[in-house]
Amino acid sequence: MTTVPSNWRKASYSNPNDSCVEVGRVDGGAAVRDTKDRSAGYFTTTTEQWQEFLTAVKADRFA
Structure with a gap:
């Protein structure tokens, strides 16, 4: 895996x-x-x- 990030994005909210x-x-x-x-x-x-993290967030598993 290349560890030089690109296209940083902040949440639109x-x-x-x-x-x-x-x-x-x-x-x-x-x-x-x-x-x-x-x-x-x-x-x-x-x-x-x-993807597993996003699935967990969408399922509200961190509430």
Whole structure:
């Protein structure tokens, strides 16, 4: 997996002043970083891990 993220995106529901996370693309997965401290780095996931996470969020398993 390439770990140089591109195309960072912030959630469309976020206000410009709110802290949130951004998601970027990497070969074979996704990268995630904190918008309030982008210099702290990011973590990466495989495509399968990212899809499982999104499925869990949509199923409200973190409520």
